[in-house]
Every structure is written in C-alpha cells, then in structure tokens.
Amino acid sequence: MPETHGTARPPRLYTTTEVARLFRVDPKTVTRWVRTGQLRALRTPGGHARILADDVDAALAGLTQPPPARGG
Amino acid sequence: MPETHGTARPPRLYTTTEVARLFRVDPKTVTRWVRTGQLRALRTPGGHARILADDVDAALAGLTQPPPARGG
DNA sequence: ATGGAATCGGGTAATTGGGGTT
DNA sequence: GCTGTCCCAATTACCCGATTCC
Numbered sequence: 001m002p003e004t005h006g007t008a009r010p011p012r013l014y015t016t017t018e019v020a021r022l023f024r025v026d027p028k029t030v031t032r033w034v035r036t037g038q039l040r041a042l043r044t045p046g047g048h049a050r051i052l053a054d055d056v057d058a059a060l061a062g063l064t065q066p067p068p069a070r071g072g
Numbered sequence: 073m074p075e076t077h078g079t080a081r082p083p084r085l086y087t088t089t090e091v092a093r094l095f096r097v098d099p100k101t102v103t104r105w106v107r108t109g110q111l112r113a114l115r116t117p118g119g120h121a122r123i124l125a126d127d128v129d130a131a132l133a134g135l136t137q138p139p140p141a142r143g144g
Numbered sequence: 145a146t147g148g149a150a151t152c153g154g155g156t157a158a159t160t161g162g163g164g165t166t
Numbered sequence: 167g168c169t170g171t172c173c174c175a176a177t178t179a180c181c182c183g184a185t186t187c188c
Contacts, residue, residue, distance in 0.1 A: 011132075013096040016160070026170055031161065034136060041136050042095075045110035046177045048160055050096050052135075089150065098179050103152070118186045120151055 012053035013042075019051050022060060084125035085114075091123050094132060 019039070020027040033039040034049045039059075041051040091111070092099040105111040106121045111131075113123040 010094050015096060027160075028171085029169060032168080035161095037136060042132060042134055043136075044095055044097060044101075044177080045105045045108075045131065046101075046160090048177065087150075088152095099151075100153095100180085101178055104178085116151095116187080118151090120186065 013050040014053050014056055016049050016051065019056050022056060083114075085122040086125050086128055088121055088123065091128050094128060 014022075016027045016030040016034070019030045023030070030039070030051070031049065034041045034051065039051055040055050041049040043049060086094075088099045088102040088106075091102045095102070102111070102123070103121060106113040106123065111123055112127050113121045115121060
C-alpha cells in the first residue's frame with residue numbers, strides 16, 4: 001500500500017541555512033549540493049529546499065572512509 | 073458509474089500545522105499554498121483548511137536523489 | 145459555558161534561488 | 167570543478183488581533 005506517511009515517522013529536515021551553518025559554508029553552496037545531487041532534499045511547493053537531516057548528520061559524522069584506528 | 077456514497081472512504085486530512093511540521097515551514101505558509109492552489113484542501117464550515125493527505129505525501133516523497141542501494 | 149490551542153488575515157522583515165562573475 | 171559574492175525577484179517567517187476548533 002502506498003502509504004508514505006500516516007503511520008511512518010516524518011523525515012527530519014534541515015533548511016539550507018541550517019546545513020550551511022553546520023558545514024560552515026555559504027547557504028549558496030548548500031543549494032549547489034542539492035542541485036548536483038550531492039545531498040538529498042525535497043522541495044516546498046514554492047521551490048525552497050528542505051534537506052534530509054539524516055544525510056547531513058551522516059556526512060558530519062564522517063561516515064565516508066572511516067580513518068584507521070591508531071593504537072596508543 | 074462512480075459511486076459517491078456508501079462505499080466511499082473519507083479522504084485522509086491534515087491540518088495546516090501538521091503539514092507545516094512535515095515541511096519545516098510556517099503554518100501560514102501552508103495556508104498560502106492552499107490559497108494559491110498548490111495544495112488541495114477543503115474547508116471547515118468555520119473556514120479552516122484541511123489539506124488532502126495524499127497531496128502532501130506525494131510532495132513529501134519527491135526527493136531529489138533516490139536512496140542509495142545497499143549491499144554493494 | 146469555559147479555556148487552551150490552532151487558524152485566519154494583513155503587513156513587513158528575512159531567507160532563498162538563479163544567473164553571472166571571481 | 168568548487169566556493170564566495172553581487173543583484174534581483176519570489177518565497178517564506180514573524181508580528182498583531184479576532185475567530186474557530188475541540
């Protein structure tokens with residue numbers, strides 16, 4: 001059944017400005033990331049982006065290529 | 073002929089506040105979407121908007137990037 | 145009937161997106 | 167190729183008070 005929501009938890013969303021602050025870049029840059037598909041987002045009917053928080057948090061956590069643990 | 077009574081289920085409805093939370097926008101913005109026809113809604117006798125959940129869910133599902141396939 | 149929360153409507157500031165450039 | 171900045175138009179956010187919802 002195509003029940004996208006109603007029983008499902010709504011996705012956490014960030015605004016472009018929030019993401020920009022988190023990454024310490026210009027909001028414009030975040031917009032580019034969305035346009036180039038480097039960040040998943042949905043659009044308001046007005047055309048403004050809402051970025052999936054999970055994607056952002058994952059990137060911030062550095063989940064890409066975890067550095068090798070170094071022994072003491 | 074399409075039956076409009078008896079077997080028809082009532083449409084799932086969202087309040088403006090619910091839609092606002094889902095999209096991370098101001099409830100006022102949702103009202104604007106309804107007034108500009110970007111979102112279908114019906115009105116309570118008192119004039120409050122009730123948005124069709126299907127429209128919202130569809131818009132909410134419009135991600136810019138499909139979820140990355142896992143297992144590779 | 146009462147009360148708290150939500151919605152509406154108008155007006156104004158802030159944010160956002162797009163194009164072009166550095 | 168990636169990012170930051172300027173200009174401009176559109177979209178969105180916040181202020182107020184009155185009405186509606188439950």
